[in-house]
Amino acid sequence: MTTTAPPRPPAAPPTPQPLFGRVTGRLLRWWRQLTAMRTALVLLFLLALAAIPGSLLPQRSLSQTKVSQYFTDHPTLAPVLDRLYLFGVFSSPWFAAIYLLLFVSLIGCVLPRAVEHARNLFSPPPPAPRHLHRLPESARLDTALAPSAALDAMEEELRVRRFRVVRRDGRAGPELSAEKGFLRETGNLLFHLSLLALLLGLAGGKLWGYEGSILVTEGQGFCNSFQQYDTYSAGPLVRTKDLTPLCVDMTDFRAEYEQNATAASYTADIDYGLAGAATRNTTIGVNHPLRADGDRVYVTGHGFSPTFSVTLPDGTAFTDVSAPFLPADTATMASEGALKLPDLGAGATDQLALQGFFAPTGVMQGGVLVSADPRPLDPKVAIFVYRGYLGLDSGLPQSVYSLDQTQIDRNRLTKVGAANLSVGGSTTLDDGTVITFSGYKEFAALQLSHDPGQVWVLGAAVALLAGLLGMLLVRRERVFARVGPAPDGGGTVLSIGSLTRGSADTGPRFSALTDQVRTALAARADRTPEPDAAAPSDRGRAPEKEIPTS
Amino acid sequence: MIDPSLAALSDHLFTVSVVLYSLAVVAFCAELAFGARTDRVRTGELVAAGGVGAPAAPPVPDTGDGLSQESPRARRLGTVAMVLTVLGLLSHAAVLVTRGMAAGRLPWGNMYEFATAVVLVAVLAYTVLALRAPVLRHIGAFVLGPVVLAMVLIGLFLYASAGPLVAALRSWWLGVHVTTAILGFGIFFVSGISSVLYLLRSRYEQKLAEGAAPSASLLARLPSAAALDRTAHRTAVFGFPIWTFAVIAGAIWAESAWGRFWGWDPKETWAFIAWVVYAAYLHARTTAGWRGRPSAWVNVVGLTVMVFNLLYVNMVSTGLHSYAGLN
Numbered sequence: 022m023t024t025t026a027p028p029r030p031p032a033a034p035p036t037p038q039p040l041f042g043r044v045t046g047r048l049l050r051w052w053r054q055l056t057a058m059r060t061a062l063v064l065l066f067l068l069a070l071a072a073i074p075g076s077l078l079p080q081r082s083l084s085q086t087k088v089s090q091y092f093t094d095h096p097t098l099a100p101v102l103d104r105l106y107l108f109g110v111f112s113s114p115w116f117a118a119i120y121l122l123l124f125v126s127l128i129g130c131v132l133p134r135a136v137e138h139a140r141n142l143f144s145p146p147p148p149a150p151r152h153l154h155r156l157p158e159s160a161r162l163d164t165a166l167a168p169s170a171a172l173d174a175m176e177e178e179l180r181v182r183r184f185r186v187v188r189r190d191g192r193a194g195p196e197l198s199a200e201k202g203f204l205r206e207t208g209n210l211l212f213h214l215s216l217l218a219l220l221l222g223l224a225g226g227k228l229w230g231y232e233g234s235i236l237v238t239e240g241q242g243f244c245n246s247f248q249q250y251d252t253y254s255a256g257p258l259v260r261t262k263d264l265t266p267l268c269v270d271m272t273d274f275r276a277e278y279e280q281n282a283t284a285a286s287y288t289a290d291i292d293y294g295l296a297g298a299a300t301r302n303t304t305i306g307v308n309h310p311l312r313a314d315g316d317r318v319y320v321t322g323h324g325f326s327p328t329f330s331v332t333l334p335d336g337t338a339f340t341d342v343s344a345p346f347l348p349a350d351t352a353t354m355a356s357e358g359a360l361k362l363p364d365l366g367a368g369a370t371d372q373l374a375l376q377g378f379f380a381p382t383g384v385m386q387g388g389v390l391v392s393a394d395p396r397p398l399d400p401k402v403a404i405f406v407y408r409g410y411l412g413l414d415s416g417l418p419q420s421v422y423s424l425d426q427t428q429i430d431r432n433r434l435t436k437v438g439a440a441n442l443s444v445g446g447s448t449t450l451d452d453g454t455v456i457t458f459s460g461y462k463e464f465a466a467l468q469l470s471h472d473p474g475q476v477w478v479l480g481a482a483v484a485l486l487a488g489l490l491g492m493l494l495v496r497r498e499r500v501f502a503r504v505g506p507a508p509d510g511g512g513t514v515l516s517i518g519s520l521t522r523g524s525a526d527t528g529p530r531f532s533a534l535t536d537q538v539r540t541a542l543a544a545r546a547d548r549t550p551e552p553d554a555a556a557p558s559d560r561g562r563a564p565e566k567e568i569p570t571s
Numbered sequence: 572m573i574d575p576s577l578a579a580l581s582d583h584l585f586t587v588s589v590v591l592y593s594l595a596v597v598a599f600c601a602e603l604a605f606g607a608r609t610d611r612v613r614t615g616e617l618v619a620a621g622g623v624g625a626p627a628a629p630p631v632p633d634t635g636d637g638l639s640q641e642s643p644r645a646r647r648l649g650t651v652a653m654v655l656t657v658l659g660l661l662s663h664a665a666v667l668v669t670r671g672m673a674a675g676r677l678p679w680g681n682m683y684e685f686a687t688a689v690v691l692v693a694v695l696a697y698t699v700l701a702l703r704a705p706v707l708r709h710i711g712a713f714v715l716g717p718v719v720l721a722m723v724l725i726g727l728f729l730y731a732s733a734g735p736l737v738a739a740l741r742s743w744w745l746g747v748h749v750t751t752a753i754l755g756f757g758i759f760f761v762s763g764i765s766s767v768l769y770l771l772r773s774r775y776e777q778k779l780a781e782g783a784a785p786s787a788s789l790l791a792r793l794p795s796a797a798a799l800d801r802t803a804h805r806t807a808v809f810g811f812p813i814w815t816f817a818v819i820a821g822a823i824w825a826e827s828a829w830g831r832f833w834g835w836d837p838k839e840t841w842a843f844i845a846w847v848v849y850a851a852y853l854h855a856r857t858t859a860g861w862r863g864r865p866s867a868w869v870n871v872v873g874l875t876v877m878v879f880n881l882l883y884v885n886m887v888s889t890g891l892h893s894y895a896g897l898n
């Protein structure tokens with residue numbers, strides 16, 4: 022208590038009011054600081070800095086494999102980085118903290134401006150400042166015209182230039198205020214508000230969107246359900262029953278190449294439709310997804326599934342069994358994979374598996390099979406044959422593209438053969454089982470995506486660009502003028518000043534304006550030979566010689 | 572498919588452009604050197620003559636027309652330099668035109684072509700600026716010097732022979748997204764150099780005001796700091812919406828090519844970083860305490876990010892944007 026008690030009791034007994042005032046005062050100060058342009062600037066920098074590790078370190082959202090590799094390569098560093106969310110920068114709390122602060126700052130900064138802008142739109146331009154010659158651009162023109170006539174000429178010039186003009190009787194003489202370029206401020210507000218809209222669209226897409234990938238071999242298909250996908254990711258608010266019941270069958274897949282083996286196109290012919298409804302067919306490919314009912318289906322890759330025939334010693338034949346081999350090198354389509362045959366009929370320890378390498382155009386190089394071309398000109402496989410227990414029912418998940426190494430290490434799966442085969446070639450195992458490489462099928466990697474936010478994001482992005490153009494290309498100009506009698510008593514002095522935002526070289530434009538006004542004044546003076554006789558307009562006021570025009 | 576003689580012509584024109592630009596750099600340097608001599612004499616006169624010098628010729632040659640003080644010889648050299656630059660520009664444009672004709676497609680399908688086009692836009696932007704405001708001609712050596720360096724590096728390390736496009740690039744979004752990215756980048760290039768020169772020149776002017784400036788400095792021949800700063804800002808203001816559009820167009824293309832409009836692929840991440848840095852630059856220009864040198868530094872950082880995005884992301888990291896054609 023003693024530490025918090027005020028040192029001098031007589032001084033200001035603590036009442037709730039000043040405490041409340043202090044707290045709100047501090048909050049207000051924080052709020053002002055947060056919404057200051059300088060804070061926004063710092064936050065912008067932080068955002069840029071924060072994005073950097075996301076591009077330098079492997080990210081889970083892009084490649085889980087690379088993250089695992091990083092963990093293997095840097096066993097001590099990786100867990101530390103992981104605790105700092107550095108393998109998922111863009112979904113980390115601290116990245117979110119920065120952009121949320123930025124957006125709070127933006128709201129605090131932009132909303133008051135929007136209100137003021139709306140008020141300005143419906144109120145006349147402000148009165149002329151007292152000292153026109155202190156404005157960035159100013160000029161004084163002498164004319165023989167009467168004050169109001171001179172101001173008339175000025176007003177006409179400004180109206181031709183699409184200014185809003187207001188005339189007032191100021192303390193220092195009749196004056197005029199003109200303004201144009203509201204689009205600049207409107208553009209600024211549109212731009213900053215679009216940023217908010219864009220963020221909301223992004224967030225919506227993350228919450229309600231999902232994406233699933235699956236390898237589909239020619240002649241097969243899939244329906245849109247999470248059980249069917251090889252991998253999928255879904256936002257937290259996606260409910261399984263919301264998934265569109267879309268089914269896709271791939272009838273044909275083609276990869277076309279230029280002479281120099283550059284990939285020219287990948288296309289898949291598909292039949293698609295809602296479950297139970299009529300199907301339609303179309304062709305999709307790179308840059309040409311299927312768009313149906315808010316879902317999109319893409320071809321994201323392709324590869325080969327070598328097919329084999331296995332004939333057991335008792336004559337039982339399994340023809341054309343195949344599994345997708347994943348491309349390890351997209352330039353030559355050299356692929357790796359495994360074909361698991363758990364159901365050959367005999368016991369659980371009599372399962373067979375082929376693991377190996379597929380080359381669409383195989384050539385032997387120093388006794389090793391390599392692929393020379395991505396086109397299937399001369400397909401070959403190099404396989405190891407294993408027999409034993411695959412461990413598929415062990416309850417532990419395993420990759421479909423490789424054998425479970427632990428089963429091999431435990432000698433429950435043993436190598437019983439190895440062969441390099443061309444199409445039609447075969448190898449015979451110790452027990453008389455014959456394995457024939459019968460050919461290949463092509464598969465496509467298909468991806469179904471659903472992102473309800475993306476139309477909003479696009480709309481926001483277009484609005485953002487429009488706002489940006491308005492903000493950067495439109496100048497906001499204010500021009501003020503005042504008339505008074507010339508010091509020597511003969512004629513009138515027209516003082517002009519202008520203030521421009523958003524343009525660097527205002528000088529030439531201002532002198533063009535003053536030149537035009539000067540010509541207009543001269544023309545009018547010629548038309549009314551006797552300026553002093555001109556009747557003052559009802560807006561004009563008799564010049565007061567006592568008030569200096571400064 | 573590929574027309575080998577046109578492709579070879581394109582490669583020869585590349586060399587011709589480098590030679591023309593190099594000659595232009597020499598001429599620009601000569602102009603600066605001769606200009607500096609007259610300038611020093613003039614400054615000396617001013618000091619000696621006290622108040623006799625015309626008040627219209629302040630010690631810091633201002634933006635208005637720094638050229639009026641130039642000796643006829645320097646002016647002639649400047650004209651020669653500009654002519655060489657324009658010839659180089661024409662030959663440089665022809666590099667891309669012939670390559671596009673050789674391959675029967677838009678000539679920005681790999682990193683060599685992209686970088687060549689960016690440099691073309693930078694030279695074009697400089698030429699337009701210099702023709703519109705002759706003072707800015709004096710930054711020629713500082714623009715074309717880096718240009719020659721960039722061209723040599725591009726020719727040595729990024730070269731890829733003319734070939735067909737990979738499947739993913741066969742879309743008219745290539746024309747929209749990559750063309751605007753090239754435009755934005757080229758303009759930012761000139762903007763960044765203006766800011767670098769602004770930083771040098773403003774320090775020089777500060778020293779000049781303190782009376783501690785070296786007597787014969789090349790910096791004396793540069794446009795005033797204010798003019799350089801204005802040039803940097805105006806080009807950035809011009810480039811920023813273009814860059815914004817390029818990023819948006821990229822996102823639209825990614826939506827149909829890669830299955831999502833934004834995925835924090837390294838290229839996307841760095842494009843975003845560059846965008847944020849340029850937005851920060853535009854803000855800094857209107858923020859108290861950041862005007863002048865600090866904001867110019869932000870612009871320099873922006874250019875660094877753009878160059879990093881081109882080099883690092885294509886050559887070191889792997890992502891969906893790996894179309895560099897370097898293997």
Ligand code: HEM
Pocket residue numbers: 055056057058061065123124126127128130131209213216492493808847850853854857
């Ligand atoms: C993602 C964040 C933001 C981006 C990308 C952004 C972008 C921009 C751009 C490009 C300009 C144009 C500058 C010019 O007129 O040359 C601008 C102007 C402006 N921004 Fe932002 N901004 C952001 C956040 C903010 C925040 C948080 C604030 C308020 C604290 C703010 C306040 C302003 C103001 C007041 C202007 C007008 C400057 C002027 O015209 O004088 N902005 N903004």
